[in-house]
Amino acid sequence: MKVVLKAGTGAVKEIDAVKNAITAFEGELLVVPGGWRFANLVREVYGDGDLSDDAAHWMAVAAMDQTGYLLSDLLDLPTTEEPEFDDKLVLLPYRYLRMKDPLPHSWGITSDAISVYVAAEANANLVVFAKDVPGILKDPDDPGSLIREIDARELEGNWTALDPVAPRLAEEYDLELRVVYAGDPDNLLRAMCGEEFVGTRVVPG
Numbered sequence: 001m002k003v004v005l006k007a008g009t010g011a012v013k014e015i016d017a018v019k020n021a022i023t024a025f026e027g028e029l030l031v032v033p034g035g036w037r038f039a040n041l042v043r044e045v046y047g048d049g050d051l052s053d054d055a056a057h058w059m060a061v062a063a064m065d066q067t068g069y070l071l072s073d074l075l076d077l078p079t080t081e082e083p084e085f086d087d088k089l090v091l092l093p094y095r096y097l098r099m100k101d102p103l104p105h106s107w108g109i110t111s112d113a114i115s116v117y118v119a120a121e122a123n124a125n126l127v128v129f130a131k132d133v134p135g136i137l138k139d140p141d142d143p144g145s146l147i148r149e150i151d152a153r154e155l156e157g158n159w160t161a162l163d164p165v166a167p168r169l170a171e172e173y174d175l176e177l178r179v180v181y182a183g184d185p186d187n188l189l190r191a192m193c194g195e196e197f198v199g200t201r202v203v204p205g
Helices: 009-013 015-024 034-045 053-076 093-099 111-121 166-173 183-190
Strands: 001-008 029-034 088-091 126-129 149-150 177-181 200-203
Touching: 001 009, 001 111, 009 015, 009 053, 009 126, 015 183, 029 053, 029 111, 053 088, 053 093, 053 111, 111 126, 111 166, 111 183, 126 183, 166 177, 177 183, 183 200
Parallel strands: 001 029, 001 126, 029 088, 126 177, 149 200
Antiparallel strands: 177 200
């Protein structure tokens, strides 16, 4: 089993639970970092109006590398700059994405969409998003409105627990996405293993 695990704000908040799940996981794992606080700083600068979309895009991708070093330290995992599998690794995506430049330079492209692209490049079986929410909700203010399974095409272009581009890439690359709360290590592990879990399955049509 080859799994890409997107680890952003939710994962950093629940790092002990995420580390427990990763330790117990017996497959190959590539952790893709989110931009976390570092990307938020880029958003602040961009909001001042003096930064181009191109510069903001690459600064935000570079922010993912910063979070990657953080996760490497907290999870005690080695880093890689290639979308590859070799036991368990944390990806530092800037160099590879700069070379390939595969995605539009827009705030609609976040580390969510990048994780799906990376998973396709690495021939992953599954992409799991460790979030600070239980999954994709019908009503963002109601944790009880969890959507257990949804066609990726229904989410394209919409902001949910995922960015609006990640579902389109899941459809394009025929990849299943799983959105799950980061703070329950047993449930997160089940999601990573391709088993039944509590969260949202986003399936290509």
